[in-house]
Amino acid sequence: MRFGVHSPSDNPVDHRLIDLFAGPGGLDVAATWLGIETTGIEWDEGAFATREKAEIHSHKGDVRKFNAAEFANASVLAAGPPCQTFTVAGKGAGRLALDTVLAFIKRMSVGDDIKEDLRGLSDERTGLVLEPLRWALDANASKRPYEAIVLEQVPAVLPVWEAMEEVLQGIGYLTTSGVLRTEEYGVPQTRRRAVLLANLSFRPQLPRRTHQHFVRDQEPIPGSPPSWKPMSEALSLLPGSTRNYPFEVVSNYGSGGDPKARGRRHSSEPSFTVTGKVTRNRILDSNGRWRNRFSHAEAGLLQTFPHDYPWSGVGIGQQIGNAIPPRLGVHVLCAALGLEVTPDDLDKVVALPWARSRNSLRPAGR
Template sequence: MRTIDLFCGAGGLSLGFQQAGFETVAAVELDRPSVETFASHSPNANLIDSDVRGVDFSGFRGQVDVVIGGPPCQPFSTGGLRKAKLDERDMVPEFIRAVTQVQPEAFVMENVPGLATGACRAYLTEVMVALEDLGYTVDVRVLKAEEFGVPQKRRRMFLVGIRGDRFCFPQPTHGEGGLLPIRVAGDILSAEPFGQPNTSKVYYAKKVDLRKSPYQGLLFNGGGRAIDLGQPSPTIISSAGGNKTHFVDSLGIVPEYHRYLMEGGKPKEGAVPGCRRLTVEESACLQTFPQDIQFSGPRSAQYRQIGNAVPPLLAYSVADALRRQVFAHEPCLDIAANQAQYVLL
């Protein structure tokens, strides 16, 4: 079972597929630090470090069973203009071109949920029709990473095409729909950091936005949020590293300060005692990267690679379901039962 990974980044998607038994034959990535990171954990892959638009994929026909990849999300993200195919950064047509040239048994495209909602939904329908015209049965679903063992709140859209019946998406393994409890940030983090400390300070915000929960709204500077260790972490973002990095409150200041503000107290000034930003290593663990992965480039590039990645454990769940259905020919009901049995082991 062989894959080619387009827009591979640091390799979260490929690592998940490898854990499910797939071999990464080739990968395409333009960003140099990401290329170096990917090469460090997948040295046998043919790593094509160039613009995907200049790659001829026809040579991989018969050599690759599954095309996987996550095209840049900026054209579809709710944080942007959401111009979809009118955005020059839209690389979805390149993914379709690769599938057209390779003619694999299956493909898996990952992206932000914004591609499946609102104004972008019409474009997604066009994409699905184009892929169906190539002979695939195509389906789409937004999965919650925390329902598959990732200690982080993260929603990702998966577009899967196979030949024959519709793809059986994996069933949740954690939380209300699964057999195991949701993993929380406290399973990974503690008051003491691991990895190289992040020196970016946490300050009280001059203007606060109070919400019901002390872990919502805006009480502190930047986009980084205080982490409730009893819940999954907020989504790890690619712009982390500075004050957009989430932080750990080792002294319990956050709920106390929230209560103080709710009772009419005025915003404080200065640095918040006992608060520290996440390290690269902690961020990677919250994304379920193996602990021995070494991220290349400056610290900002390392945070970016981690924030852009598909959590390997979420990728594994999709890959394992694909392996069972397409390559082991298991019926959908058997896939769900076997998955449940695996989780209990």
């Protein structure tokens, strides 16, 4: 079943993707929709349980205990390292250690072994952001470089991606990096992600936005892409949903630094960033009555997972919040690999049940 994804080549090369820090499968769902074979590495029990239920090929364990040679047939490297030490919602150990991380990148570029020095970081999770570079350098040293690389993280990691770009360019890659807004790619949620895209054959461009940037109360701009997608549209994809009424989401987080000033979004607007605490957000209908909070299926839909995605194990809210939205994943993978997809075709595949949506978006010629 082909929904219009196509490649500039008449005979596109089959890709195999290795996904580090794979989580419950956000990027793997995107790859599966595109017909790309994928394998993920994930240590978290809950996320791994979800991956198994979704029948996504996986290896359980710490990424640092694996290496590129064990996945020598992979042509695409993807990674979304843990963001807790870099996100503004955390204590900021990663942001405080930014200069140290950048110095590590320079040392890695000349072959220094930094393993012992990483132990000096105040939070070991900060060093995980360097793992994709280790894998890329190891693959290159073994004469089996990845054809393409896709990295994503919170915006605070952009300087790390920019430093890695220099190293990757030094071993033959053409690269780009920047910060993307998820609502500009049809995700019913405002979320910003820093991405790095690299390819050995051509210079990737950041994916062209398909929807408008969300600005409250702003009228559609003539000649611009379609408006962002609202929560109501996403939640309508849940079969048997009773969430067919106007509502407001009262955020679990304070607005403007004031914990008492909870931000609000109407159902006709995109969601706030879906975090691990998404199910704590309160739902208020137009009559002033509190309604049931978001279910896991609803929270997954706001991330553009299939409505029947088999969330499993413990910490499901955290799994959902930590994942890259699959719809955004399609756009960044296509940009890194020179493929194209239309918003209408993505609308169709996102609306399908997981079993039917697998391998639904296929590049022309396959």
